[in-house]
Amino acid sequence: MAGEPQADCLFCKIVAREVPATVVRETETTLAFRDINPQAPTHVLVIPKAHYPDAASLAAGAPELAADVLREAGAVAVEEKTAGSGYRVVFNTGSGAGQTVFHAHAHVLAGRGLEWPPG
Incomplete structure (x- = not known):
């Protein structure tokens, strides 16, 4: 079911603290x-804590969570001091786009x- 943790998902395991990660920010809904x-010198992943397979x-299922x-x-860009010089936010959707x-x-x-354009 959408939103439910998946036993075989690496990122669900990171959310559950079963797999270590270098966390830079955490909210009630994101990590x-x-x-x-x-x-790149700054390369941070931002994930919803709830499981959705792609962007x-x-x-579609949780637009407020996407927001x-x-x-x-x-906020990551501000904390990493890159907001002023510019940063890119990328969602890869599907294996053909590089989602692993x-x-x-x-x-x-x-x-x-x-x-631009990226790879």
């Missing part, structure tokens, strides 16, 4: 932690030149 394979299902994720992405963990998550990327 933000450093990516273990950073693609589209999150937006929480985006709000926290901005099927729990909705936003990548907050900053600290280097981020060219």
Whole structure:
């Protein structure tokens, strides 16, 4: 069922503190932690604590939670001191787009030149 923790989901295990992560922010509904394979000097993942497999299902099933994720992405950028110089928020949706963990998550990327269009 959407929103319920999934036993085989890495990010659900991080939320439950069964798998360690370097947490940088936490709210009642979201968790933000450093990516273990950073693609930029600042690379933080912001996830809803509730399980939704991708950004589209999150937006359709819990739009207020999707807003929480985006709000926290901005807060991460402020805390990381990258809001003024610019940052990118990326949601990969589907394996063809590079999604490898099927729990909705936003990548907050900053600290280097981020060219457009991305890869």
